[in-house]
Amino acid sequence: MKNSFLVTNRSVLVFLLCLALFTLGVTVLAEATGAGVISTSFVKTLGKTLCLCLIAIAMDVVWGYCGILSLGHFAFFGIGGYAIGMWLMYARTHDIVVGSLSNDVIPATSAEISDAIGTQIFGVVGSSEFPLIWAFAHSLPLQLAAVVIVPGLLALVFGWLAFRSRVTGVYLSILTQAMTLALSLYLFQNDSGLRGNNGLSGLQNMPGSDLGQDVLSIRFFWASAVALGLGYVLFAFVISGKMGSVIRAIRDDEARVRFLGYHVESYKLFVFTITAMVAGIAGALYYPQAGIINPAEIAPIASIYLAVWVAIGGRGRLYGAVIGATFVSLLSSWFTGGGAPNIDLGFYEIVWTDWWLVLLGLSFVLVTLLFPKGIGGLFDYITINREKGPKA
Amino acid sequence: MLRALVMAVSIVVLAAAAAAQDLQSVLRTHSEEIAKPSRRSVQVAIDDLIALGQPEVPMFLERWQGKEVYQWDTDGQFYYVDGADPFDLIDISTGEVVGQAPKGELSQIKPNAGVRGVIGTALVQFQLQDPDPERRIAALDAIARDGSADQLEPLAASIDAEPDAAIRARKESLLQMLTARFGDATEDRVAAIEALSTEVSVDARAVMNQILTSQNGVATELPDANIAEIREPEFADAYAELVAADLAEPALSADEIKSVLAANIVEGRVGGIPVSTLSDPDARIAAYQALADAGTVAPLMTQSDMQAAIDAHVFYSVYDEPIAAVTDAAVAALKHMELKVGAMQTADLAMDAISLASIYFLAAIGLAVTFGVMGVINMAHGEFIMMGAYTGYVIQQIIPDYTVSIIVALPVAFAVTFAAGVAMERLVIRHLYKRPLETLLATFGISIALQQIAKNIFGTQARPLTSPAWLDGALVFNDVVAISYIRIAIFVLAVLFLCLILFILKKTRLGLEVRAVTQNPGMAASMGINPDRINMLTFGLGSGIAGIAGVAIGLYAKVTSEMGADYIVQSFMTVVVGGVGNVWGTLAGASLIGFLQKGIEWMNPSNTLAAQTYMILFIIIFIQFRPKGIVALKGRAAGN
Amino acid sequence: MSALLEVSGVSVTFDGFRAINNLSLSINEPELRAVIGPNGAGKTTFMDIITGKTKPDTGHVLWGEQSRNLLGMSESAIAREGIGRKFQKPTVFEAQTVRENLAMALKNKRGPFDVLFYRKSAEGATRIEELAAEVGLTEQLPRTAGELSHGQKQWLEIGMLLAQDPRLLLVDEPAAGMTPAEREHTTDLLVRAAKTRAVIVVEHDMEFVRRLNCKVTVLHEGSVLAEGSLDHVTANPQVIEVYLGR
Structure with a gap:
């Protein structure tokens, strides 16, 4: 089945090919595996960008195709990051604690080990007890499951409540934003059980492995590339065929779809939940490369940026989301990292680290006003000039 | 000397056994204790001095306390001194210069802090009758701060002669407290405790807690x-x-x-x-x-x-108190007081909630007005609030008089944000009608840009917007219930704006046209109304109100580039919960959210973050049941 | 023969305005029925109630052999029961092709996972071709629906209704804005459809109704004023007053 689907969707193959070539190129140029032209930190930046592309295509499906402007998908991304971060932090602290306790003449009891880990992790918020939500932190498979299940479940419950009461359009956006805000405010508390505003740190280290950061970075890069490829195929499959037809119909005229006998709420819930799960996976791959996660990452503004990427890249086409996320996030790190040359106007010097957000905000307004199809819209001109076909 | 005269009156009270001794001779008897006083030994000397009952005693005590008494080594007598080396010696009884002595022969008496405290306590009884009301109040403050059994009698004695009604009342209340704690007869103490139980002041509650200290x-x-x-x-x-x-x-x-x-x-x-x-x-x-x-x-x-x-x-x-009748009475009194304090705290909380609701109303009403035009919440509204606040700040830099600057700032802030709103409507919103989600995002973009511009101009640290002096302080009802003038002012401002908006919408031509355009733009246009113009004006009006709200909010909170973001969430919650396109809905939404937030904070006072989390959760659930808000339009007019 | 749809004693009020007032009406299967009435008579609200868009204050709407109550069911569930609705303004999915529009409407399982793993079948394709031929859009199948003319959109929508294979078809002013030739085509479509199912046509235009040649129900101020053949109702003095008195 997938075969025939891939054959009929050539653009997916083209994308996968590009992704494979890019991955190969980075591998050849990276420190651990090749020429060492690309630094470890830049490999991480590229790996993180791939994760952002993954959540961007999820956002595109939910917004560009289904018409739900969710301002909550970065919350799901963050939850994925927290879920994997809990295991990374627990397992690493466990290793360190067991190592330091092994010098004692009397072997440590499991309660002593657990206390010591608790003190290490939660000392910063004045506690040493493990909160209930850390119950599975010792188990990698369970936390990996949580990466998908927790965002999925949250999206399912939230979506069910919202769609059931026919909250749509702008109201839904605001409601999702409220959800994100509530989550980040909750996580900011010291007694949230996730170390308050300290967040989880040291995530770049892989417990039980003595691989260097250069090797780890390229492995995470590969994992991110594979995840993006699989995610792209999954979403391309979802939005193709009759499912895609129904989803786009819901975006354009929800009431009409209802009178065709489709239970619109179930479809929205399906799209909302599956994209939330993919967002969780993207987060789980992103934060080990970033090394730290804290509640500020989940703040509503992050989800708005996500919408900005997709809008600039071009809604309603998956590759548009990828282009937008790559373009804007790399540009953003170029500007904010001091890469862009400052402009001296004589009476005032434009320092890009200060003015980048202004530029982003205004260019976002301009894109919305003048190029509603985003960068991806440029491809239409090329295609239309070459072959005038009905391919949507 | 007037003071001496009054002191003379005090003799009648104090000099029960007025021995015909003079001050100097008593001092000589206690020469050792006075020259090198210790906290423990000095009491005897002070008791004798007071027993002496002479008018110059309080002056001596004061000067002693102020380290202004010297002993002349030559005759061992105590003097005040004046002038420069060699000093004039002043007799402590007559106040006349009686001789001179070089600095080397004089030793200054320097009582330590403990001794000065004991002297202070002894002085209280004199100060309680001092002709200067400020000194009497200071004495009462000292008693309230640190009451003791020996103040009971002088305090009681000073009440009858007290000319000032307010001070007299204070004295009576203090007497009651002292009686409750140190009275001789158990019945008196119980009676005093019961009398105090009707009060809610911090002092009265402290008295009960002092009686009820336990080990x-x-x-x-x-x-x-x-x-x-x-x-x-x-x-x-x-x-x-x-x-x-x-x-x-x-x-x-x-x-x-x-x-x-x-x-x-x-x-x-x-x-x-x-x-x-x-x-x-x-x-x-x-x-x-x-x-x-x-x-x-x-x-x-x-x-x-x-x-x-x-x-x-x-x-x-x-x-610590051995008599059960007293502690029982105190327990009962405390319970009674706490009940009363609880009721007053509720009142205080309600007033807090009203002022919070006023702020939310001010922040949200402009948003509700612009919503009518756009059909979408203006995400840059918070930045308009911020713009208004910074306008106020800039004007305060130009006009130093706070009253004048605030009066100037309100219309200027309105003008600035009105212009910004009109510009935004003309340049952006106008092109995006019928594309609500994109309008939402475009206003996000503007919000991001405005916030960063403010940060670049004014820096990241908070800027003060100082309120005029007549807005400082609070309207104090008692120790529990107090409301700051600034919050009253914001409440008044909110009420004014409610009336203004209602007036504009219901009674003016503009309001009529606005309602026509928001309900049916096509029909309105065919009746000769220019929807473009109305949209622009309405948007400007809503934004202008945001500017004024910004000045008001800036007065009681700090002005930062992120202040808009802090209020936008509450504001759109207010609009959404209240119901869109309705002034009363906004009022209802603001009240609900204001009271809810205060209520949650009261239940969990340690944690405002948790309060906000719970409030947002409540709102998410609320919208499940009332998707169109509290004041919802019904029927076909509500649309799909 | 029992009625397919039975509406009895239905009333609905919007902000004090009685849009539907104790309305009762029943329709058999197959049957073609025209509902006429002046503006504000409650024609559209009547359709809204049957399709679940508006919840009435009182009354019953009973459906099918088991006399199931349609009130309280969601719009999509009612549609799956076999009630199709065509709106006054043509509402087709303009961003999608005619074929996609029809495919979406085809009678199939409607659950998300059924749709996700739905595979195009020869049967489905044949059915789409048939429907396109029926409404005269065979040529237009690969075109985007947005490019169609107004009349073609109306037909596409009727085609989508037929694709749902409903037992009851509710059609709101199908002839509005059509050329005479298009009207004729539309009339034929509806008459043919009514051979196997119940069709209710809400219409303003008496000429169009006359051509349908069916039983007519006149609505006025939210209740049934008269019922019978067109000649019968037009002879009714009350109907004349309502129509001409305005």
Whole structure:
């Protein structure tokens, strides 16, 4: 089945090919595996960008195709990051604690080990007890499951409540934003059980492995590339065929779809939940490369940026989301990292680290006003000039 | 000297046994205590001085306290001094210059802080009758701060002659408090306590708490004392208390057991148990038992031993006050007071909630107005609020007079944000009608840009917007209920704006046209209304109100580039919860959210973050049941 | 023969305005029925109630052999029961092709996972071709629906209704804005459809109704004023007053 689907969707193959070539190129140029032209930190930046592309295509499906402007998908991304971060932090602290306790003449009891880990992790918020939500932190498979299940479940419950009461359009956006805000405010508390505003740190280290950061970075890069490829195929499959037809119909005229006998709420819930799960996976791959996660990452503004990427890249086409996320996030790190040359106007010097957000905000307004199809819209001109076909 | 005259009156009261002695001779008798006073010994001297009952005594005490008394080594007498070296010696009774002495022959009397305190207490009785009301109030403050039994009598004596009604009332209330604590007769104290029970002041409650101070104790049997309560401490605490009271042997902690075991390893075993198995807590106990059985270490205190020790003792707390009738009355009085204080706190909370609701209303009403035009919440609204606040700040830099600058700032802030709103409508919103989600995002973009521009211009640190002096302070009802003038002002502003908006919408031509355009733009256009113009004006109006709200909010909170973001969430919650396109809905939404937030904060005062989280959760659930808000349009007009 | 749809004693009020007032009406299967009435008579609200868009204050709407109550069911569930609705303004999915529009409407399982793993079948394709031929859009199948003319959109929508294979078809002013030739085509479509199912046509245009040649129900101020053949109702003095008195 997938075969025939891939054959009929050539653009997916083209994308996968590009992704494979890019991955190969980075591998050849990276420190651990090749020429060492690309630094470890830049490999991480590229790996993180791939994760952002993954959540961007999820956002595109939910917004560009289904018409739900969710301002909550970065919350799901963050939850994925927290879920994997809990295991990374627990397992690493466990290793360190067991190592330091092994010098004692009397072997440590499991309660002593657990206390010591608790003190290490939660000392910063004045506690040493493990909160209930850390119950599975010792188990990698369970936390990996949580990466998908927790965002999925949250999206399912939230979506069910919202769609059931026919909250749509702008109201839904605001409601999702409220959800994100509530989550980040909750996580900011010291007694949230996730170390308050300290967040989880040291995530770049892989417990039980003595691989260097250069090797780890390229492995995470590969994992991110594979995840993006699989995610792209999954979403391309979802939005193709009759499912895609129904989803786009819901975006354009929800009431009409209802009178065709489709239970619109179930479809929205399906799209909302599956994209939330993919967002969780993207987060789980992103934060080990970033090394730290804290509640500020989940703040509503992050989800708005996500919408900005997709809008600039071009809604309603998956590759548009990828282009937008790559373009804007790399540009953003170029500007904010001091890469862009400052402009001296004589009476005032434009320092890009200060003015980048202004530029982003205004260019976002301009894109919305003048190029509603985003960068991806440029491809239409090329295609239309070459072959005038009905391919949507 | 007027003061001397009044002091003379005090003699009548004080000089019960007015011996025909003079001040200097009493001082000579106590020369040692006065020259090198200690807190303990000085009381005798002071008592004799007061018993002397002469008008120059208080002056002497004051100067003594102020380190202005000198002893002349030549004759051992005490003098005040004046002038420069050689100093004039002034007689402490007559106040006349009686001679001169070089600096080397004079020793300054320097009572230490403790002694000065004792002198101060002695002085209180004189100050209570001082002709200067400020000094009398200062004396009363001193008593209220640190009352003692010996102030009771002078305070009671000073009431009859008190000319000032307010001070007199204060004296009576203080007398009641002192009586409650230090009165001689139990009935008097109980009566005073009952009288105090109608008060809610912090002082009155402090009196009750002082009467009810208690000490914890533990013994085998309950002692015969005024028992406050029988306590039931937690196991670990109880045992620690027993150990502290030398009623039990300390038990070994897990760590101590571990180090004992580590010290007794013999050939890889402890008490015959292999070290490698000691990661099991039970094995550790067994190993220790084995060591104890062999007599190597002290026997292990087991959990049941400890429990038995705890069971054999009674934990209690006992009042410092021995008379049960007094403590009973105080407990009852405190309960009564707390009930009353609770009611007043509720009132205070309600007032807080009203002022919070006023702020939300001010922040949200402009948003509700622009919503009518756009059909979408303007995400840059928060930045308009911020813009208004910064306008106020800039104007305060130009006009230093705070009253004038605020009066100027309000219209200027309105003008600035009105212009910004109109510009935004013309340049952006106008092109996006019928594309609500994109309007939302475009206003996000503007919000991001405006916030960063403000940050670039004004920096990241908070800028003050100072309120005029007449807005400082608070309207104080009593120790519990108080409301700051600034919040009253914001409430008044909110009411004014409610009336203004209602007037504009219901009574003016503009309002009529606005309603026409928001309900049916096509029809309105065909009736000769220019929807473009109306949209622009309405948007400007809504934004202008945001600017004024910004000034108001800036007055009581700090002005930062992120302040808009702090209010936008609450504002759109207000609009959404209240119901869109309706002034009363916004009012209802603001009240609901204001009261809800205060209510949640009250239930969980330690944590405003949690309060906000719960509030947002509530709103999410609320929208499930009332998707169109509290004041919803019904029927076909509501659309799909 | 029992009625397919039975509406009895239905009333609905919007902000004090009685849009539907104790309305009762029943329709058999197969049957073609025209509902006429002046503006504000409650024609559209009547359709809204049957399709679940508006919840009435009182009354019953009973459906099918088991007389199931349609009130309280969601719009999509009612549609799956076999009630199709065509709106006054043509509402087709303009961003999608005619074929996609029809495919979406085809009678199939409607659950998300059924749709996700739905595979195009020869049967489905044949059915789409048939429907396209029926409404005269065979040529237009690969075109985007947005490019169609107004009349073609109306037909596409009727085609989508037929694809649902409903037992009851509710059609709101199908002839509005059509050329005479298009009207004729539309009339034929509806008459043919009514051979196997119940069709209710809400219409303003008497000429169009006359051509349908069916039983007519006249609505006025939210209740049934008269019922019978067109000649019968137009002879009714009350109907004349309502129509001409305005």
